[in-house]
Amino acid sequence: xxxxxxxxxxxxxxxxxxxxxxxxxxxxxxxxxxxxxxxxxxxxxxxxxxxxxxxxxxxxxxxxxxxxxxxxxxxxxxxxxxxxxxxxxxxxxxxxxxxxxxxxxxxxxxxxxxxxxxxxxxxxxxxxxxxxxxxxxxxxxxxxxxxxxxxxxxxxxxxxxxxxxxxxxxxxxxxxxxxxxxxxxxxxxxxxxxxxxxxxxxxxxxxxxxx
Numbered sequence: 001x002x003x004x005x006x007x008x009x010x011x012x013x014x015x016x017x018x019x020x021x022x023x024x025x026x027x028x029x030x031x032x033x034x035x036x037x038x039x040x041x042x043x044x045x046x047x048x049x050x051x052x053x054x055x056x057x058x059x060x061x062x063x064x065x066x067x068x069x070x071x072x073x074x075x076x077x078x079x080x081x082x083x084x085x086x087x088x089x090x091x092x093x094x095x096x097x098x099x100x101x102x103x104x105x106x107x108x109x110x111x112x113x114x115x116x117x118x119x120x121x122x123x124x125x126x127x128x129x130x131x132x133x134x135x136x137x138x139x140x141x142x143x144x145x146x147x148x149x150x151x152x153x154x155x156x157x158x159x160x161x162x163x164x165x166x167x168x169x170x171x172x173x174x175x176x177x178x179x180x181x182x183x184x185x186x187x188x189x190x191x192x193x194x195x196x197x198x199x200x201x202x203x204x205x206x207x208x209x210x211x
Contacts, residue, residue, distance in 0.1 A: 020072040033176040047167040084134035094181035095123035111164035118149035
C-alpha cells in the first residue's frame with residue numbers, strides 16, 4: 001500500500017538507509033498438487049519446444065498469492081504483520097480448493113504468464129478478505145483489482161506475448177485438490193535463476209470441523 005511503501009523509502013538526508021524487502025502473503029501447495037503441476041509443466045515444455053524462451057517456476061516454489069504487500073516494504077513492519085496474522089487462527093478455518101484449467105495473462109492469444117486456475121470457494125474469499133483487513137490495519141492499502149486466484153507456472157521472456165492457445169489445450173481439466181491449513185508471509189529475492197522465496201512467518205488455521 002502507499003502508506004506502507006512510503007515508510008519503506010529512505011530519507012536521503014538520513015545516515016542509514018531503511019532496509020526494505022519484497023513480500024507477500026500466500027498459500028502453500030500440498031506435495032501431491034506440486035507433483036501434478038510438475039507434470040503439467042513438462043507437458044507445456046514439450047508443447048512450447050522450439051518456441052520462446054520461458055522461465056519456469058520451480059515446483060517447490062509454487063504458491064497461491066493472496067496479498068502482494070509491495071516491492072519496498074520496510075523490514076521494521078514485519079513484527080506488526082506477524083502479530084496481525086496471528087488473528088487468522090481465530091478468523092479462518094482450513095478448507096480444500098481445486099485447481100482446474102490453464103490460462104495465460106494478459107490473455108491466451110497474447111500470453112506472457114502461464115498459470116493454473118484455482119476455483120475460489122467461499123472459504124478462500126473469506127480468508128483473503130481477512131488478510132486484506134489485517135494488512136490495512138498495519139498500514140497497507142486494500143487491493144483494488146479483482147481477485148483472480150491462480151498458480152504461476154512460467155513466464156515468457158522477451159517483450160512480446162505469444163499465442164498460447166494450442167499449448168494450453170495440451171493439458172486441461174482437473175489438476176488436483178489441495179488442503180489449505182496454513183498461510184505464510186513470504187519474502188521474495190531475485191536471483192540469476194529467477195525469484196526465490198523465504199518464509200518469514202506461517203500461521204496455522206483452525207481445523208475445518210472445529211467449533
